[in-house]
Amino acid sequence: MAIAKLVYASQGGNTEEVAEIVERALEENGLEVEKEEVDDVDIDFFEDGDLFIVATFTYSDGVPDEFEDFFDDLKEQDFSNKIFGVVGSGDTSYDHFGQAIDEFEEVFLEIGGIKGADSVKVELAPEDDDVEALEKFAKEIASKVQ
Structure with missing residues (x-):
């Protein structure tokens, strides 16, 4: 069974909920998921696995800050031919809605990663249409490793 590694940071609980939705959807699509909060792991968490997902909010x-060290260490990795995805929450009242999601995607591409699905940005807490988008994301990215 393919293994998805999912690391997240959440300040108000919205991104944790996003990560939980993705975790459930990946499992429903036949993957084993190892989900950890970024404060509890370092970049070695991404050492093995078939699929790598970051769920972040934008600060x-x-x-x-919670992701700063992980983000910097990610830049030093070789992700050639490794499949990744990025999801997260944000607030459109800020000038840079979901900027951290874009920054993670950019780094994954720079280190050779293969984007398994389009990134998903959720406005604050996930609503029905967001859940649908996250489930679609999970299904698409899961299909890349099966």
Whole structure:
């Protein structure tokens, strides 16, 4: 069974909910999921696995403090031919809605990763249409490793 590694950071609970929706959907699509909060792991968490997902919120105009070390360490990895995806929550009242999601996607591509599905940005807490988008994301990305 393919293994998905999912690491997340959440400040108000919205991104944790996003991560839980993706986790459930990946499992429904036949993957084993190892989900961890970024404070509990380092970049070695991504050492093995078949699929790698980051769920983040955007702090101010970029990567949140919780993800800073992980983000910097990710830049030093070789993700050639590894499948990744990025999801998260944000607030459109800020100038850079979901900027951290874009920054993670950019780094994954720079280190050779293969985007398994389009990133999903959720406005604050996930609503029905967001759940649908996250489930579609999970189904699409899961199909890349089966």
